[in-house]
Amino acid sequence: MKVISIDKTEWANGIEKTKSIYRLFGPVKENTWHSFMPLGPGEQPDMAYGNSRLSPKFLVHPQTEPMFEYNLDEKQADHHVLKEIPKDVSPKAIIGIRPCDASAFLLVKRNFDTPTYKDPYWLTAYNSLTLIGYACNQPCSTCFCTTAGCGPFHEEGLDAILVDAGDRYLLKALTEKGEAYIQSAGWATSAPSDADQSIEKLKSTAEKAIASHVSTDKLRNQSTTQLYDAPFWEEIAFSCINCGTCTYSCPTCWCFDIQDENHGKCGVRMRNWDSCMYPLFSLHGTGHNPRGAKAHRVRQRFMHKLKYYVDKYDNGIQCVGCGRCIRLCPVNIDIRKVCNQMNSYDPAACVCPV
Amino acid sequence: MSLYIDKIKETAERLLKDGSVDMVIGFRKGSVPMMNEPCFIQKPQEVHQLVWDSNCGINLANYLTDRKEKIAVVAKGCDSRNIVNHIVENKIKREKLVIIGVPCTGMIDKRKIAGMFDKPIDAVTEDGDIILVTSAGKETRLNKTDVLQENCALCIHRNPVIYDELVGDLIEEQTGIDRYAEVRRVEAMSPQEKWQYFEDLLSPCIRCYACRNACPLCYCPTCFVDESRPQWVGKSQDPIDTRTFHFLRAYHCAGRCTDCGACERACPVGIKVRQFTSKLNRDCLEMFGWEAGLTLDQRPPLDTYKPNDPNDFIK
Ligand code: SF4
Ligand code: SF4
Ligand code: SF4
Ligand code: SF4
Numbered sequence: 001m002k003v004i005s006i007d008k009t010e011w012a013n014g015i016e017k018t019k020s021i022y023r024l025f026g027p028v029k030e031n032t033w034h035s036f037m038p039l040g041p042g043e044q045p046d047m048a049y050g051n052s053r054l055s056p057k058f059l060v061h062p063q064t065e066p067m068f069e070y071n072l073d074e075k076q077a078d079h080h081v082l083k084e085i086p087k088d089v090s091p092k093a094i095i096g097i098r099p100c101d102a103s104a105f106l107l108v109k110r111n112f113d114t115p116t117y118k119d120p121y122w123l124t125a126y127n128s129l130t131l132i133g134y135a136c137n138q139p140c141s142t143c144f145c146t147t148a149g150c151g152p153f154h155e156e157g158l159d160a161i162l163v164d165a166g167d168r169y170l171l172k173a174l175t176e177k178g179e180a181y182i183q184s185a186g187w188a189t190s191a192p193s194d195a196d197q198s199i200e201k202l203k204s205t206a207e208k209a210i211a212s213h214v215s216t217d218k219l220r221n222q223s224t225t226q227l228y229d230a231p232f233w234e235e236i237a238f239s240c241i242n243c244g245t246c247t248y249s250c251p252t253c254w255c256f257d258i259q260d261e262n263h264g265k266c267g268v269r270m271r272n273w274d275s276c277m278y279p280l281f282s283l284h285g286t287g288h289n290p291r292g293a294k295a296h297r298v299r300q301r302f303m304h305k306l307k308y309y310v311d312k313y314d315n316g317i318q319c320v321g322c323g324r325c326i327r328l329c330p331v332n333i334d335i336r337k338v339c340n341q342m343n344s345y346d347p348a349a350c351v352c353p354v
Numbered sequence: 355m356s357l358y359i360d361k362i363k364e365t366a367e368r369l370l371k372d373g374s375v376d377m378v379i380g381f382r383k384g385s386v387p388m389m390n391e392p393c394f395i396q397k398p399q400e401v402h403q404l405v406w407d408s409n410c411g412i413n414l415a416n417y418l419t420d421r422k423e424k425i426a427v428v429a430k431g432c433d434s435r436n437i438v439n440h441i442v443e444n445k446i447k448r449e450k451l452v453i454i455g456v457p458c459t460g461m462i463d464k465r466k467i468a469g470m471f472d473k474p475i476d477a478v479t480e481d482g483d484i485i486l487v488t489s490a491g492k493e494t495r496l497n498k499t500d501v502l503q504e505n506c507a508l509c510i511h512r513n514p515v516i517y518d519e520l521v522g523d524l525i526e527e528q529t530g531i532d533r534y535a536e537v538r539r540v541e542a543m544s545p546q547e548k549w550q551y552f553e554d555l556l557s558p559c560i561r562c563y564a565c566r567n568a569c570p571l572c573y574c575p576t577c578f579v580d581e582s583r584p585q586w587v588g589k590s591q592d593p594i595d596t597r598t599f600h601f602l603r604a605y606h607c608a609g610r611c612t613d614c615g616a617c618e619r620a621c622p623v624g625i626k627v628r629q630f631t632s633k634l635n636r637d638c639l640e641m642f643g644w645e646a647g648l649t650l651d652q653r654p655p656l657d658t659y660k661p662n663d664p665n666d667f668i669k
Contacts, residue, residue, distance in 0.1 A: 030558075031624065032469035050474065053623065054560070063560065064590035140474045142386060239392040241416065243564035245622045261588050272589050275562075280580050330564055330620035331412055332384040332391040 003199070004182060005191035006169040012044050014185030015095065021184050022130065025059055026095040027052055036094065045095045047164070050140050055251035055324060056094060056101050057108070060125040063248075065256075066270045067121065073265040082269065087121065093130040093181055096162070099154035100145045100320040102131045104251030106157040107320065110313055111254055121271075130177045133158035137202055139210050140323065144336055147213040148321030152206040153199070163199050170195050214339040216317050219310050226347045227307055228299065236338055237298035239331040244275035246325035246333070247301065252318050255281070276300045302338050358406045358456060361521035362428055365454050366401040369426045369519075375452050376423035379414055380404045387478045388464035392417055404428070406521075408480055411461035411503060413616040415570040419445045426519075427451060430458035432505075432614035434514035435647025436570040439610055442653060445573060455517025457525040459483075460498065460506035461615075465624055467501050505615035505628060508533045515648055534636040540629065552597070558623040559596050561589075565627045566603055568620035571610045578602060604630035609638045609654040612647045641665070 006014065018024065019041065026045025028037040033053040039045060068082040105126060112119035112126075136143070136152035145151050155161055160178030163170040170191050173179045247253040257274035260267055274281055277298070282291040291297050309318035319335065326334050366378040381390040382403040390409045394417075395401055406428070414427050415436035429437060434455060440446045462485060468475055473490035480486065485496040499507070508531055513524045543551060563579070566572045579587045579599050588595040611631040618627050638644045642655040 032465065033624070064592075138473075141476060235394075238394055238417070239412075241564065241567040241620070243567040243620060244562045245564050245620075248560055248562050249622060257589070259589050261590065270590055272591075278580075279576075280582075326386060328622040330568055330622075332386065332389040334385040337385060 002173065003191040003195040004171045004173075004187050005189045005195065006171055006187050007189075008168060010187065011047075011169060014187050015039075015044060016042075017186055018093065018181060018184045022091045022093040022181070024093055024095055025056070036097075039095070047096060047134065049096070050138070051098050051101075051136075051322065051324075053324075053328075054249050055104065055322065056097055057104065057251045057253075059092075059094060060105060060129065061108070061122055061254065061256075061273075063273045064270055065121055065272075066268045067258075068269040069266065070269070071266045072262070085268075087124050089124055089128050091130065092128050093132055095132045096134040097131050097158075098136060098322070099133050099152060099158065099161070100143075100148075100150050100322040101251045102133050102157035103150045103154055104157075104320045104322070105131070107252050107315075107318065108254050110315070130159045130181045131157065132171075132178070132181060133161045135161055135163045135199075135202070135206070137164055137206055139206060141211055142323030142326045143210055143321060144212040144214055144323065145321035146207055146210045147216065148319050149316035150320045151203075152210065153203040163202060165195075165198055165202065170199060172199070212323075212336055214317075214321070214336050215343045216306070216310075216339065218343045219306055219317070219339075220314075222307065222342070222345060223347070224303075224307060224311070227342060227345060228303060230342075230345055230347070232341055232345075233295045233299045236302075236333065236341070237295040240277070240294055240298050240333055241331060242277045242279070242294055242297060243330060244277040245328050245330065246335075247275040247277055248273060249324040249328050250319075251322060251324075252305070252320060257281075276304065298333075302335070302342065305335075306339055306342050358521045359404070362404050362406055362454060362456070363401045365519050365521065366395060366404060366426065367398045369452055370395070370398045370401070374424070375426040378404070378426045378428070378454075379417050380428035380454075381406065381410045381412075381414075384409065387475050388462065388467065406456065408460065408462045408485070408498065409464070409478075411506075411615060411619050413568070413570050413614045415440060416568065416616070418451065419573060424450050425452070426454055428454045428456060428521075429514050429517065430456045431509065431512045431514055432458075432612045432647075434516055435511060435612040436614060438515060438647040438650055439571065439612070439654075441650055448650070452519065453514065453517045454519045454521060455514030456521050457514070457523065458506075458509075458512045459525065460502040460509065460512070462498065462501050463503040464619075467496070470496075470501075503615050503619065505613045505618070507531075509613070511612075511645075511648070516650070534632065536629065537633045537636045540633070553593070555625060555629060556593070556596055556600060559600070559625055560623060561591070561596055561599065562622060563599075564620040564622060565617035565625070568616040569607070570614075570616070571607050572603070600627070600630060604634060607631050608634040609642070609644060609656040610646050611635055 024039040025036050026039050027034040027049040029046050034049040036052050036056040066085050069085055070082050071079055073079055112122040139152050155174050159175045160171055160173045173182055255274045256271040258271045260269050283289045291300055305318040369375045378395045382393040383405045384390045388409050390405060392412055392414060413436055414433050418425060418427060441448050471489040475487055475489045477488040483498045485498050485501060487494045510527050512527060587598050613635060621627060638655060644655045
């Protein structure tokens with residue numbers, strides 16, 4: 001599709017114009033980090049950012065999502081009836097989302113939008129979004145997107161991609177939604193004919209700047225039970241404090257827990273994020289916990305992302321390489337190390353002390 | 355530092371070789387700047403993995419409980435105080451531990467340092483009191499004293515309080531430190547200001563409970579926030595539930611907290627969780643002359659009763 005050139009002095013004005021149609025979200029600086037926040041009148045996304053501390057997944061899958069309300073007052077005609085809470089379907093746009101995070105939405109969609117099950121909350125929120133991506137000219141040292149099925153200029157999952165070309169932005173629409181957004185901003189200057197080449201050049205520089213990589217080629221052929229029984233889990237899990245930070249900050253973690261909360265005779269049924277790192281996650285009503293030990297939970301996180309998902313969807317790993325879990329884990333458990341260890345595991349070469 | 359490392363390795367190797375312990379718990383080099391990873395070593399030939407520098411802030415007392423092995427643990431001042439807590443609270447037996455004491459010169463604050471640079475940090479090394487930070491290909495020298503974790507800058511127990519081995523000479527403790535200026539600052543606020551202050555402090559909390567899980571004091575098999583029968587606290591992002599968690603957790607730590615800073619260090623969104631515990635630490639000091647984890651011979655003030663308690667309400 002065609003590439004638009006935006007003079008940096010026209011940028012803010014265009015963003016402002018789109019607010020009459022879209023509710024906007026973008027990276028905003030708070031102290032020393034960035035978060036995706038609603039952009040009110042006059043507020044602009046901070047395009048000098050690297051990536052947000054927590055992923056923007058909460059814009060589609062909020063940490064707390066009220067689904068139904070009910071009342072238990074038998075004097076009311078509709079008592080004990082679950083009533084859907086209306087959802088906001090108005091158009092929204094995320095400005096400056098990084099390609100890995102947009103690609104994560106597609107990945108998560110495989111779980112929330114299947115031929116058998118369609119998650120209405122997730123889909124409603126996702127479908128109301130336009131994703132104006134922002135290519136990464138300067139990836140950070142913990143990014144390994146290029147070997148996690150994605151990349152600093154990856155387009156899949158985005159509606160348009162913005163490239164910082166120094167004095168100007170180059171903006172390429174990728175879908176009709178993207179086109180519509182660009183039109184509403186009033187940006188219409190066609191980029192010079194060599195724009196595609198400039199983008200290619202920046203792209204290859206950025207890809208070369210990705211310093212860390214994972215190997216995933218052998219994961220699919222590994223035997224599930226042998227990986228599960230591999231001797232390294234105890235060592236990988238040792239330092240883990242089961243805090244769940246890795247899963248809460250991850251754009252591709254999707255687990256939730258459903259809770260009813262009553263206030264007097266009224267109540268709300270909601271879903272909240274949950275994490276396989278928590279003991280409660282797998283605790284049975286009987287009191288038995290099939291993942292009763294820390295090592296079981298750590299193994300589950302990595303087996304799910306790097307083996308079960310790989311086998312089930314045949315579409316790479318359940319990770320886009322954003323590096324958040326590496327940056328935020330308080331004890332430095334590094335998925336790159338674990339992935340390589342799992343990938344290269346050779347049960348035959350393993351001398352077990354049995 | 356390198357002297358410490360040699361001594362740590364040497365001690366670990368000796369203890370493993372002569373069978374005094376089954377494992378040594380310490381730190382190995384991390385995969386990102388300003389992070390080391392807690393690890394266990396079981397074979398003498400693996401002690402080379404052990405490291406020591408200003409990125410060993412994680413409290414290793416957290417890794418000692420509910421284990422069968424005889425363990426040697428590398429312990430700085432605050433870790434040793436939390437070990438004392440564990441022993442007093444019957445979480446570990448003294449005789450199952452060999453404490454490799456490290457006189458500590460403080461840990462650096464990775465967030466503060468990251469916040470000083472526009473670009474990501476590529477490497478951090480240290481040379482005595484100088485921290486060398488490489489960012490965007492440029493090296494910057496920082497004084498360690500300017501970039502210490504807040505709790506380390508305020509620490510007056512840098513030497514381990516109990517130990518079996520020592521990896522260096524005991525160091526002079528800091529004196530003349532105003533440890534509770536922050537507490538006084540908050541105390542001086544009006545009720546409305548305080549309300550706003552705590553609301554702002556806690557608003558980014560995602561309730562991951564990393565603060566709780568990093569804390570050696572929080573070892574309840576099921577935390578009150580996780581109980582479901584009865585359910586004491588809601589599980590959503592409701593700010594009242596979030597505050598309930600923080601206030602109750604802080605009170606559970608009263609008279610036990612060593613101000614190790616593990617909670618603050620672990621928080622993914624940088625909440626100053628110590629704002630709560632510092633106040634209770636100061637109160638314990640003023641009311642009972644008590645600082646946690648300094649002695650094996652006395653129980654913490656909040657789980658004992660004394661007829662001569664200075665407070666009237668208890669009589
Ligand atoms: S962030 Fe690190 S310590 Fe916390 S649960 Fe994940 S791997 Fe474990
Ligand atoms: S597993 Fe880690 S690196 Fe992969 S997408 Fe999640 S947070 Fe990012
Ligand atoms: S509350 Fe925080 S500072 Fe106090 S002992 Fe626990 S982790 Fe350390
Ligand atoms: S670690 Fe931080 S975000 Fe997590 S529960 Fe504690 S204060 Fe909240």
